[in-house]
Amino acid sequence: MPKMTGMYAKLYAVAQATRTPIAEGTEVSISVEADEIETTSFDSNGWKEAEPGIRSWSLDHDAFYVDGDAGQDDLYDALVTGAKIEVEFFPKNATGVKGWAGRAIVTSWEMGTPVDDAITISVSLSGDGKLNRVTKTESGSTPVV
Numbered sequence: 129m130p131k132m133t134g135m136y137a138k139l140y141a142v143a144q145a146t147r148t149p150i151a152e153g154t155e156v157s158i159s160v161e162a163d164e165i166e167t168t169s170f171d172s173n174g175w176k177e178a179e180p181g182i183r184s185w186s187l188d189h190d191a192f193y194v195d196g197d198a199g200q201d202d203l204y205d206a207l208v209t210g211a212k213i214e215v216e217f218f219p220k221n222a223t224g225v226k227g228w229a230g231r232a233i234v235t236s237w238e239m240g241t242p243v244d245d246a247i248t249i250s251v252s253l254s255g256d257g258k259l260n261r262v263t264k265t266e267s268g269s270t271p272v273v
Contacts, residue, residue: 138221139189141202142214142229147267150199152192154248156217158228160185160259185255187215187232193239193247203251207234212256218264229269230259 139156140147163181194200206213213234218227232253240248262269 132219134219136220136222138218139187139199140216141199141206142216143202147216148199148202150189150191150203151194151197153189154192155188155190157188158185158217158259159187183258185230185259187217187253187255189251189253191249191251193249200249203234203253204237207237207251213253215253216262216264216269221264223264223266225264226272227262227264227269228259229262231256 134155137153137156139150139153141150142148160183162183165179165181167177167179168175169177189203191200202213205211212231214229214231216227216229218225232255234251235254236250236252238250240250261272263272
């Protein structure tokens with residue numbers, strides 16, 4: 129299997145079956161975690177035991193700021209209105225590529241305006257429910273079976 133470079137990745141905001149690309153992304157980080165439920169007992173023979181617990185996910189997105197970009201505006205609007213937002217991320221922006229999709233809450237939106245560099249934004253999202261594996265199609269995505 130060939131290695132992939134990150135330069136072709138794409139993050140989308142999804143509303144009413146419309147996929148809106150989020151412009152000028154420079155980095156996306158997805159984190160998926162599971163709580164650990166302690167189950168060590170006197171019968172564990174001195175070894176710690178655990179069971180997987182509740183899972184969660186989060187996504188961080190960095191981009192160059194584009195005034196009026198619909199995708200960037202969707203992220204900001206979701207934060208200030210308290211709305212949940214559907215997002216899709218694909219490590220390569222091509223039909224047939226596997227990626228991730230889920231509903232999230234925007235928890236922070238930060239803008240940096242250095243005097244000697246481009247204006248950037250950093251957005252953090254916290255997953256609301258399951259993060260699904262999906263395959264990119266021309267018009268949206270389908271669950272990975």
